[in-house]
Amino acid sequence: MKREIPLFLTAVIGIFMILSFFVPHQVVSVPADFLQQSAVILVAFGYVLGGANALKVNFDAVYKREPGWIYKLVLIGSLIATVAIGLAEGRNWQDETTRSMWIYNNLYAPMNATMFALLAFFIASAAFRAFRIRTLEAGLLATAALIVMLGRVPVGDYATRWLPWKWAQLSSLQQWIMDNPQNSAKRAILMGAAMGVMATGLRVILGIERSYLSGED
Amino acid sequence: MNVSHDFGVWVSALLTLFVFSFLYRDNPLYKFAEHLFVGVSAGYYMVLNFWTVIVTNLWDPLVTMVTKHQAPFSASLGDYRIWLVVPGIFGIMMFARLLGRVGWLSRWPLAVIIGVYAGLKTTGFAQGDLVAQVQASLQPLLTGHWGSSINNILFMLGIISSLLFFFYSREHKGVLGVTSRLGVGFLMVSFGAGYGYTVMSRISLLIGRFQFLIHDWLGLR
């Protein structure tokens, strides 16, 4: 029961979704549409569950006084405050002047952006300390990287505009690399990945792949 | 210099600097900002999905059905009435995951999600990434113009050799070995191009933050 019903549900729904791609008749399209609507609702519940789980995990950490538990109080406090304010403000919680949008604009957005901005520094550091060209393949990678990096920005054109042949200028070389060798390899990866996803999808639908049911029976 | 007087801008700027302080070394200011970010993100996502999906796509149609005295089982495309109770119940069952003993109940809604997405992704990848890409790969090798002919031949060589590199059912020796080595070359060029674009992306993000600090906070330009 605990495993068989979920496996049965996955199989039936999966096959039905594949069928809906080929059969436009309403006998198939209406239930398929309902299943998609259900998936949308369930994914939303999943996000709420994710937040609830974050609360549970951090409450446990604070209770057990794990290292850094003071910071976890900040996490719990900010989570509860954001939820409480958002729920209290009602359906118009996303209007420009609400406290929820103040939290979004001045807490969420800048920190979200800055976390990713840190990567620029690390990419420069890694380029100096870890990017080592020891083989022909690594040399090919580095050459392509340098041509694309410099050719994609105006400085590449400035550096090579004295060349009489337009095709030899960095921007043209960069575009040629993107259109031809890069494109062909990416297409091969795309096609290979597509076959892999199809195989995995069928394995999941047929119940061969059951890792999503992890946990005790 | 025209420093902002907006309290929100100052809060944003300080939090930005707290996160940047990690570059010097890990410190309490960064840890504070990190945990604040996680808490605010999780809370925002919860509220967003509640109001925009659970209320709009689930609760409101059910309330409309009751208040307008609609026939509950007369569902049609896009108007599912009482049938929406099913995903509603399944959604509540997901929270069983937080309760140890009845955690297995959460597998049922998970199975629905997995089934829907396995089906969608199988057909999506098959049509969009396999059939369409194979179709587009069939280009004329001799086009009448030597430049595009060379490009097309190189393109075809690249696809075939890269695909053969991923063929592991036979040992890469002989003709297969040579072709797969050629494929490695094409793959390295594509990874190098990917690296170049990744560098561009990361630096753009940094430019955005500096533009905020310079323009919106300090009012320098």
Place this chain on the structure above:
Amino acid sequence: MGWLASLQKLDRRWIFALMGALVMIPLLFPIGLKLTVSRPVQMFVDAIDRIPDGSTVLMSCDYDPASRPELVPMTQTALRQLWDKGCKVVVTVLWPGGSGIVDQTLRGVAAEPPYRGKKYGSDWVNLGYKAGNESVMVLMGQGITGAFPADYTGHSTSDYQALPIMKNVRDYSSFPLLVNISAGYPGTKEWVQQVNSRFHLPMVSGCTAVSTPEYYPYLQSGQLRGLLGGMAGAAEYELARHEHRGPATRGMDAQSLAHVFVAFCIVLGNLAQRQRGGGGGA
């Protein structure tokens, strides 16, 4: 051991400081390096130019504040191009962190002098965020209002008095083009797989630079009619649309110097390694 080899021991915080300075200085003192419009960007412009004036276009803005520098300029320029053609725009958001920033971006353009006559509900509508990724995309194929019963402001999408634009919007057949601005998953790839392949809706894409190489096969196969890649793509788009010193263009000087610096780091790091001889690491 030469001075190059001794660089191997350089504290990485000096590299951080140098990177920060090389990005900050051109933002304070612009150089004004000239751009040229590349072929994928011109294809993007042409694809939008080809749609009939006055059509209703679907624009899906699938990003969050982290991708603001690359994707917000693209959104702004695309919206201006569509409004210059008299097109109406229906906007959706599939990233949870994106609904706020997308709404602000749209309202920002609507507040600009040439577009102050554009009315929310008649000339554009923001349907807001919906969870579900590919499910939402396929759901919209059966009916837009089924997937989005209400817009960002809470108005019912079946209320044609409040949202007259929705009167002629049924499903994907109501749009001649999809303009997708995306930062990752869900994004361009999923729109190509689920919508372009199944419903044959022509589409163009503006995406972050990190995703751009992955979408070149779609451009070559015709599944994408145009492609903007990263801040450089956004800057070229501004140039193609004669938007002088737009936000993306202003960032390209800093981008150029930073790229030269990273290239220099790769070369210098390898030279230092050769002088020292042997292995090395981060």
